[in-house]
């Protein structure tokens with residue numbers, strides 16, 4: 001579909017408007033409305049004023065023209081009335097002469113008046129008047145010439161003509177074409193004057209109309225700008241409210257449906273647009289975090305599944321070991337008694353029969369009876385020791401693999417620590433010295449299986465750190481110090497310190513994060529301390545801290561409350 005040029009213009013304007021900030025939108029809206037009001041008023045004043053001035057000028061001109069014309073009319077009328085007095089005064093020559101000189105003065109004044117009119121018409125571009133005067137200029141000049149001639153003829157050489165002669169001269173003057181044309185001119189002058197009066201009236205009307213027009217333009221522009229301001233205000237509020245509504249709707253939908261694939265439409269480039277972009281980023285961030293959390297939970301689940309099955313297996317194996325070991329220990333008592341009895345019997349034989357037959361003597365030598373008598377007892381003691389040790393390990397393993405949280409019990413921390421050390425015996429016997437600074441601490445409420453796990457994780461990490469340091473330094477004396485003490489605030493402190501490789505400052509802030517490990521793949525899981533933190537803080541309401549210095553060693557302190565949560 002092709003768009004019309006008007007449509008593309010309006011689209012362009014819309015896009016430009018969307019690019020403005022809200023503040024700019026409001027300012028532009030008001031500026032346009034106010035601008036139209038001001039421009040309208042100025043234009044109204046200007047246009048009205050121009051029309052008014054024009055009408056006023058026309059009126060002044062028409063007034064002046066009218067005034068001059070009526071003056072001219074008056075002058076001509078006066079001259080004509082004097083002319084009519086000539087005949088009756090023929091008998092009174094003195095008066096007539098005086099009248100004639102007055103008449104001549106009038107003529108001269110009228111000529112001057114005509115000159116003024118001509119000047120007026122030229123300087124003020126009064127074309128009609130100018131044409132009118134030019135048309136009749138000769139008529140007036142000729143008439144005045146004829147008239148002055150008549151007056152001279154009437155009085156020649158200081159004497160008056162005969163009355164009859166005078167009458168005939170006057171008669172001839174009236175009959176002459178110049179006088180006839182002059183009369184016509186007077187007639188046209190009257191018509192012209194009426195026309196000028198009409199112009200005067202028209203100019204008056206135009207002046208009033210100009211004032212009305214001025215008022216109409218001003219009122220019109222104010223009304224138009226008010227209407228435009230209203231439309232703009234509605235449009236602006238709509239363009240601001242519409243994107244906000246869209247953003248809110250999507251935000252609500254995201255929350256309601258927990259659908260983080262949704263995105264807010266970014267319609268404008270103003271503050272609302274920025275809000276939409278930020279919200280989209282937030283939604284994406286939440287989605288990413290949720291995905292990560294899901295993956296983490298999954299990994300933890302797998303790990304704990306593995307631990308549970310391992311724990312079950314361990315418990316089973318420990319149980320299977322304990323039974324035969326008990327059996328051995330139980331029978332060892334009898335074996336020892338029987339051996340003691342047999343040895344006592346042998347001794348009795350030796351004293352009662354000092355010289356036994358030679359075959360008996362030979363056999364006793366062959367089996368090294370004297371050594372056998374001593375070694376058999378040692379052998380039985382060592383079997384007893386081995387059985388006891390095996391039972392101890394098997395019991396520790398059984399305790400340790402009690403993964404079920406079950407109910408909170410009063411746990412002997414020292415038993416827990418010792419059992420864990422027994423299980424770790426294989427790794428410890430490579431030369432790690434264990435220092436036990438056990439204080440007088442009460443049994444604390446907790447989950448024994450989980451506490452075993454805590455100490456197992458901390459001690460395993462300490463052994464790892466010590467082994468790492470031993471690799472580079474064969475003369476190093478590895479040591480683990482376990483301290484328990486009763487602290488303030490009803491807390492039991494368990495400190496597990498080592499003089500191993502230590503933790504860099506940078507890593508110290510990360511060690512409790514899930515999957516953080518510095519150990520090679522397959523050895524480190526990065527779960528030990530994360531699980532430990534969870535057990536101590538969340539399950540027991542305690543606290544765990546770490547103090548470490550690179551190459552010097554590390555000390556973890558577990559704070560366990562003496563009252564259950």
Ligand SMILES: Nc1ncnc2c1ncn2[C@@H]1O[C@H](COP(=O)(O)OP(=O)(O)O)[C@@H](O)[C@H]1O
Pocket residue numbers: 457461462465498500501502503507511516517518519523524525526527528529530554
């Ligand atoms: N006693 C310690 N000495 C030195 N580093 C330690 C000690 N305990 C923990 N760490 C560091 O913390 C990291 C995380 O430990 P942990 O959560 O148990 O995971 P993992 O043992 O599987 O690496 C270890 O990789 C190690 O870098």
Ligand SMILES: [Mg+2]
Pocket residue numbers: 457460461526527528529
């Ligand atoms: Mg670990």
